[in-house]
Amino acid sequence: MPTAIRVSPTRAARAINLLRTVQYTHPPSCPCHSNPGHHHHATPSLINQARRSLATPTDASQQKEYAFEMAASSIRFGPGCTKEVGMDFKNMGAKKVMVVTDSTVKKLDAMRQVVQGLETEGIAFEVYDGVRVEPKDSSIKAAIEAAKPYQPDAFLAVGGGSVIDTAKLMNLYTTFPDAEFLDFVNAPLGKGKPITKGLKPLIAVPTTAGTGSETTGTAIFDLVSKRAKTGIAHRNLKPTLGICDPLNTRTMPSAVHASSGLDVLCHSLESWTAIPYYERVPRPTNPINRPAYQGANPISDIFSLQALRSTVKYLPRAVKDPEDHEAQSQMLLAATLAGVGFGNAGVHLCHGMSYPISGQNPGYKHAGYQVDGPIIPHGVSVAVTAPAVFKFTGASNPERHLAAAECFGVDISQVKKESAGEVLSEALANFLVKLGDQPRGLKALGFGKEHVDALVEGTIPQARVLMLAPSLEITNLDAEREQLTGLFEEAMEY
Template identity: 25%
Template sequence: MPLDSFSLYAPTRVLFGPGQLAHLHEQTMPGKTAMLVISNGRSTRANGYLDRTAHELTQAGVKTVLFDRVGANPTKQIVEEGAELARKCQVDFVVALGGGSVMDAAKVMALLAPQPSSDLWDYATGSTGRHLPLKRPCLPWVAITTTAGTGSEVDAIGVVSKLDTHEKIGIGSPDNFARIAVVDPELMLSVPPKFTAYQGFDALFHNMEGYISTKTNLFGQMVQLEAIKSIGAWLPAAVRDGANLEARTHVAYANTMGGYSMVVSSNCSQHSMEHAMSAYHPELPHGAGLTMLSLAYFGYWAERHVCDERMVAMARALGRPDATRPEELVDALHDLQVACGVDGLRMSDYGFAGTHEEALLLARTARETMARLFMADPAPTTDEDIASIYMKSFR
């Protein structure tokens, strides 16, 4: 599709801004019974977000059943268990309260629950997915995000891991957008500095990858550049002082714009590469993995001079107004990592060996499981090219 053309379908009603959770009960709900999905951690309960959400749903006349088993990288097994609970309780819709993993899991539970097969991989792609079409419409779902990273509240795809085959695959449907999304930065004030940084860099790379992708377009570039500016200007402040609501709001804005970037354009292979990393090492936070790859990844494109003007524009958006060379984007990225305290991340700390064999395995896994993102790259790559980026990123 040429730069001056785009196709945009983003039907989610978004309630954005501080205090917006308190307005959830005023919205028209897609049913009277809901499965409320949260993580297996303590923060949603401890910070009062679960009670507040349950109160909003009660005010709206909705009864709920709780599913509280979603981990940091949602798995096929957990998604299938959630979908089974939704079937058993005959819920009308699903509510996700949490970060990107919870939203991804909940939206795929909403997709799977109505289907005749309870095996999620019947509807998955990748090397082991059976690629079957969905037989029935997805259940509606509502997103309430407590982090600023994935933009999952406004897109239609959830990423799920199959641990035994080391696959991490996006699964979705054109009718799998949330009916309502609440993006309330007040719910993000409790996110620790380290995870604020990881999530902020995830949001940054959604927009940066979209901006250099072959699917870039006028609408996407408007969204992406503004989001990149917001992250560059406000993420360090949010990391330094989590109670800075203004900084949290700007980072949350960039996060949601990153979701729209994925809807109207596409991520590139950096995201496929990280999914391969965390498929083999599920304890690796997604944003941390992306950060580890980013300097070598964008350095690779700078060296090939296939999108110089866009690289320079991003460098300027990240605070280098006089930038003229694509390499300056890599410098700006490094400065932002330093400012956010994540410049010392090491792949070796998460179990990576740093060998060429491992890098080539990761490269092949990335391409096999999420090939469509490689198709959005500024230029074609080989597995050896991708392996070289892993090798340069290793320490």
């Protein structure tokens, strides 16, 4: 019979005193961590951690998280490294590769490079080029059905986030061929089952600088029947390797540079300001149930803040000058850094609100996108609410919002904490206006007050990201609905 281990009050007190001694006699040397007010969690008080562990609620659903977990794909970065992909598959022992792309990227040099690499190594492959930009559940299902008969032993995604996300789900549902489509889809729209075993190797070659999908275990699509974006998120979805070749982003039109860069901007800002990991409830009863999006944590912070700085510096240059290859290269690196950050910390309100914005598009078509029919690019749908969102979340952690504002060049030395959200909101709005050709609010996308209720109802099911939103009353549906209504109304124009 196992022996129960009890911690006596005396022993617990000694442990607490020891932790207090360690905390106050060995302050961290990093200037940002030595200022307890700067980070809301990066070095949570060891004494508080000890107290939490000694006073854990017996109700498992109310136990707060106590650990975070880092997962990211291996990344290879450098101009020209696309040509190595054939050797990578040979090194893996792959015999049959399913190459996933779309009809536009199929004609680009990135595809020529990967085909040549596969042929040089004598690896059999089949190309699927039916990926839809901003994929729907129907296009995902069609891609899965195309992959099943081929039975590949590895996947290669060449394209933007839509292509990489589609390839992830082709990999998932060929590994679990008997699963129902909604089995792994995020709850409450799907069943939210964990992915219980590893998938086949997947190499991702991004041709845009935005989603960071080459690093993450997340795949997003439109669930048409619910008029909402949703997806699947689990560490086992992440690519085996991301090949980030700056030569592959040189073909992006200016509009795509801008909108994909805005996704990087919001990835970094949202993961930087998400609730800290140790405030997330519930603590998983098994590590396999720990979500990919865990809340802000000390490692994600490093990636998110650097991605934000790089985006503010290089995105305007990349949009303005198609020959500014340094800026383009730095934006691809920023997208990957942000991917590591938000792929583990998560995003919150800008993304949660963006899903119904895209799914309920009243007819807007963004200039510069060569697609049939209306489209609100993902980066546009997240950025359009950003000034309203960060004005709202500012009070949750003024220090973090001011640190973000400082990345935009704001002198924060005389700014009061209670003004943090407003200052960051204004800095964001100015940045978006100067970037040019961006819709200045939901009105510019064709939305009006009559659309607000439907947008709110389309946001509420996004529990996976809303649970990480600071200041949002997610435990009170009426209060949450009221807050979201105010945010959408505030986001009508800036």
